[in-house]
Amino acid sequence: MSETRRPDPKVVGDCVHCGFCLPACPTYSLWGEEMDSPRGRIHLIDQVINGAPVDDVLTGHLDACLGCLACVPACPSGVRYDLLIGAARAQVEEEHRRPLRERLLRSLIFAIFPHPARLRLMRGPLYLYRRLALDRLMRRIAPRLALLARLAPEPRSLPDSGIPSRGNAQPESLGTARQAGSLGPHHDAGPRRAQHDAPHIPAHDDAPHDSAHVSAQHDTDRVSEPADAPQRPGTARPHRPRGRTAIPERTPATGTTRARVGMLTGCVQREFFPEVNAATVRVLAAEGVEVIVPKRQGCCGALSWHSGRDREARGFAQDVVTAFRDVDVVVANAAGCGSALKEYAEILGEAPPFRVVDVAELLHELGPVAERHPLPLSVAYHDACHLANAQGIRTAPRALLRQIPGLTLHEIPDAGMCCGSAGVYNVLNPAPAADLGDRKADAIAATGADLLVTANPGCLLQIADAFRRRGGTPPRLAHTIEVLDRAISG
Numbered sequence: 001m002s003e004t005r006r007p008d009p010k011v012v013g014d015c016v017h018c019g020f021c022l023p024a025c026p027t028y029s030l031w032g033e034e035m036d037s038p039r040g041r042i043h044l045i046d047q048v049i050n051g052a053p054v055d056d057v058l059t060g061h062l063d064a065c066l067g068c069l070a071c072v073p074a075c076p077s078g079v080r081y082d083l084l085i086g087a088a089r090a091q092v093e094e095e096h097r098r099p100l101r102e103r104l105l106r107s108l109i110f111a112i113f114p115h116p117a118r119l120r121l122m123r124g125p126l127y128l129y130r131r132l133a134l135d136r137l138m139r140r141i142a143p144r145l146a147l148l149a150r151l152a153p154e155p156r157s158l159p160d161s162g163i164p165s166r167g168n169a170q171p172e173s174l175g176t177a178r179q180a181g182s183l184g185p186h187h188d189a190g191p192r193r194a195q196h197d198a199p200h201i202p203a204h205d206d207a208p209h210d211s212a213h214v215s216a217q218h219d220t221d222r223v224s225e226p227a228d229a230p231q232r233p234g235t236a237r238p239h240r241p242r243g244r245t246a247i248p249e250r251t252p253a254t255g256t257t258r259a260r261v262g263m264l265t266g267c268v269q270r271e272f273f274p275e276v277n278a279a280t281v282r283v284l285a286a287e288g289v290e291v292i293v294p295k296r297q298g299c300c301g302a303l304s305w306h307s308g309r310d311r312e313a314r315g316f317a318q319d320v321v322t323a324f325r326d327v328d329v330v331v332a333n334a335a336g337c338g339s340a341l342k343e344y345a346e347i348l349g350e351a352p353p354f355r356v357v358d359v360a361e362l363l364h365e366l367g368p369v370a371e372r373h374p375l376p377l378s379v380a381y382h383d384a385c386h387l388a389n390a391q392g393i394r395t396a397p398r399a400l401l402r403q404i405p406g407l408t409l410h411e412i413p414d415a416g417m418c419c420g421s422a423g424v425y426n427v428l429n430p431a432p433a434a435d436l437g438d439r440k441a442d443a444i445a446a447t448g449a450d451l452l453v454t455a456n457p458g459c460l461l462q463i464a465d466a467f468r469r470r471g472g473t474p475p476r477l478a479h480t481i482e483v484l485d486r487a488i489s490g
């Protein structure tokens with residue numbers, strides 16, 4: 001295979017120029033410019049295939065694309081715009097020299113974000129940055145760096161989610177002053193109730209799955225992971241102060257083992273949203289899934305692949321395949337990571353030796369076994385583009401949320417429109433990203449929901465930032481798996 005991708009003329013030829021994709025495209029909806037629509041970009045890519053240079057104009061229109069892929073399901077001819085934009089970006093990376101400032105910013109982004117250890121080093125400085133309120137000063141000196149820093153969450157849980165027992169004040173609803181029912185009393189509940197201590201489970205069912213036999217000493221061999229560790233099934237875990245702790249390398253299923261999976265911990269997810277990973281392990285174990293979390297796992301390559309940095313993405317992907325060589329199924333809980341993992345056949349030139357599933361997809365497939373306790377919550381679910389458009393997963397997360405007694409699910413108006421996060425798009429293209437974020441915040445507020453739920457850390461940060469710009473209280477935010485975890489733990 002060639003080192004980097006190039007757009008396939010046959011895919012370009014599938015476009016019949018009907019324009020049905022235009023209303024779905026966020027940049028076309030912002031500017032109404034043909035060359036900032038899917039059809040226009042396909043036309044530009046066609047010109048490059050036919051010998052036009054990869055110049056500033058072409059690069060500008062391609063860079064303005066969010067890669068949200070809303071145009072793919074909207075296209076009646078089945079044009080694989082996802083293949084075209086990825087390949088075109090790879091060609092731009094190879095053939096176009098961007099202005100110095102742009103190159104420096106991109107180098108900084110790719111030197112930090114796909115490297116969990118470097119992200120970890122940023123946790124302390126970012127905490128100080130926020131505590132010392134340096135944002136205004138930084139915005140004046142280096143606006144895009146300020147945005148980069150602002151997008152990084154505080155070194156703690158999802159802001160104000162109110163879902164786990166984190167000692168948050170009882171939060172307000174989104175867009176209204178309604179309060180979030182029953183979550184409040186649990187906040188300072190002290191020791192977290194053991195959701196896995198189901199007394200009906202016979203002891204013999206706790207034996208690991210045959211193919212999953214892992215030495216007991218692995219239970220003490222822990223993956224470096226900040227904040228809360230997942231609770232061992234069958235054991236109560238006292239509430240701990242924040243700090244670095246660990247996720248076990250192996251967590252056995254509660255009861256009968258129905259599946260055995262490896263879990264990708266991600267980069268931003270691992271360092272800034274550790275509660276999501278911990279909740280994922282708890283929920284999977286409660287649902288009868290043995291979870292293996294390899295110690296030596298790095299970036300999946302999503303950011304690099306979706307930015308056309310093919311060689312870099314391939315290196316990351318090869319390392320992930322090595323890290324997960326002992327499992328048949330790999331679970332992702334971040335939409336962008338899951339999407340890239342599902343593209344490994346293309347990234348590596350051969351299918352990986354494991355199946356990839358999103359955590360909601362897996363849980364929906366398996367069906368529930370753990371009891372769901374009531375959560376009287378009003379929830380707005382936001383489709384992350386790389387879950388809904390790239391992976392086609394829309395039903396599973398909604399179905400999981402609807403399994404929770406007392407929970408009311410709201411659809412967000414114009415739900416298919418990207419929030420403007422799109423990997424690092426909001427750092428590289430802050431103005432359109434902010435416009436899209438503002439639109440999304442308005443749409444979410446219109447639902448009157450108590451809690452915004454989605455499945456991608458970038459979306460959560462982007463939406464929180466949009467609400468901050470509105471000057472109101474940032475919404476309570478949570479990953480789908482955190483809501484499920486709360487319902488199962490009771």
Ligand code: SF4
Pocket residue numbers: 014015016017018019020021022038039042074075076077078079
């Ligand atoms: S991409 Fe699809 S929907 Fe858009 S113009 Fe081409 S054929 Fe029509």
Ligand code: SF4
Pocket residue numbers: 024025026027028036037038041064065066067068069070071072081
């Ligand atoms: S990926 Fe999104 S922003 Fe890009 S052309 Fe398609 S709909 Fe428009």
